Amino acid sequence: MAYRFLSSRIVPPSNRLSRRFIFIFTISLSFMYLCYSILFCSGTIMPNQRLEEHHCVRLKNMGSKKLLQKSHYCTISAKARVISDETRAVGLLNLTGNQSKHSAFQKTTQDVLDHKQSNNTNSPKYGNKKLPNALIVGVKKGGTRAVLEFIRIHPDVRALGTEPHFFDRNYDKGLDWYRGLMPRTLDSQITMEKTPSYFVTREAPRRISNMSRETKLIVVVRNPVTRAISDYTQTLSKKPDIPSFEELAFKNRSQGMVDTSWNAIRIGMYILHLENWLQYFRLSQIHFVSGERLITDPAGELGRVQDFLGLKRIITDKHFYFNRTKGFPCLKKPESSSQPRCLGKSKGRTHVQIDQEVIEQLREFYRPFNVKFYEMVGHDFRWD
Structure with a gap:
């Protein structure tokens, strides 16, 4: 046209x-x-x-409040995940109480998102993998698993569930490998892991100090005689053909000569191992948990752990009940679960029956080590 x-x-x-x-x-x-x-x-x-x-x-790099709002602006799928995870958050809110509802919801949502994102490389990842701020370094059969599981319900703590054995067995793999094992955490959260064998590993204090001189250390100690019997009971369940406890514990029982080369005996000589740690860390950086009081007063022991880590006391006696079958405390059942949270079947085994005379001989052996340990840490654990 x-x-x-x-x-x-x-x-x-x-x-x-x-x-x-x-x-x-x-x-x-x-x-x-x-x-x-x-x-x-x-x-x-x-x-x-x-x-x-x-x-x-920009939202991805902001604080935890904005993190939970990110799905509104970005992807519908992320929003759906956060909403669907709210039901799981209710269970943890029941554990942590009214004071911590907001922070508990943040942690539960973060846990589920991290788990789902690990299976989807295209999903955004929240928080960063950091080297641990605190370590549960010992001792074996003292109650380290209980401390880890109890402290993990705190919304400001993220902990590795398995024992990485980095500072004793896998140190040659490097800090980057170690960091990669850690859960993702926000800046306000503490990263933790536990490996009880660190306490008796000669090189562990130096290696941990090289990572960070400010690392906080938790040691769960227990009557060394009871601890040795528990250690032997665990080994016996895996190797039924090993010699008797008495044969392994003594070089010459008639003369009262204890075999300190046996690991079950050596671990309980706490003062010798502690002296090694004090070459690299201040005593104020080490917190000692009583394995006995962890059973009779779990809330009190966890309260002191929270204080040591600089956390608000959120975990209290309302979170625990005593399981008479197992013989130790469990976490009360959250609303989102049909079962209470107790430790595994390997915990709470009935100990092997040991002759009372053998027990008395071992008590005499450990007494001077215990006294020095009490003096060093400034606390009488009353094992004698």
Whole structure:
């Protein structure tokens, strides 16, 4: 239409060359208009996309409040995950009480998102993997698993569930490998792990000090005689053909010569191991948990652990009940679970029966080591 109008008014019909020029000119203008329209539309859409992407990235680096709001601005799938995880959060809210509802919801949501994101490389990841701020370094059969499981219900603690044995068996793999094992944590949370064999490993204090001189250390101690019998009971369950406890504990029982090369005996000589740790750490950096009081007063012991870690006392006596079958405390059943949270079947085994005379001989052996240990830490654990 534009062509006919222009050709009829500007050029004579007989001028074919002029009409061709006008036709080409008209087509060129139309093509330019079409290109301009396409570029204009894409220009209005792309900036909005870039702005939204920038908004998501900015939220990703903000605090925990914004983290939980990220799904509203970014992806519908992330929002759906947070909402669906709310039911699991209710159980933890029941454990942590009214004071910590907000922080408990944050931690539960974070736990589930981390678990799901580990199976989806395209999902965003919250928090960072950091080297631990605190370590449960000992002792074996003292109650370290109970301390770890109890402290993990605190919303400001993230802990590795398995024992990495980094500072005794896997040190050659390097700190980057060790950091990669840790759970993701927010800046306000403490990263923890527990490996009881660290306490008796000669190189462990130096290696941990090289990682950080400010690391907080937790040692769960127990009557060394009871601890040795528990240690032997565990070994016997795996190797039924081992010699008797008395044979392993003494070089010469008639003369009262205890075999200190046997690991079950050596671990209980706490003062010797502690002296090694004090070459690299201040005594104020080490907190000692009583394995006996952990059974009779778990809330009191966990209260002192929370104080030591600089945490608000959220875990209290309302979180525990005593399981008479197992013989130790369990966490009360959260609303989201049909079962209370007790330690595994390997915990609470009935100890092997040991002759009372053997027990008395071992008590005499440990007494001087215990006294020095009490003096060093400034606390009488009353094992004698």
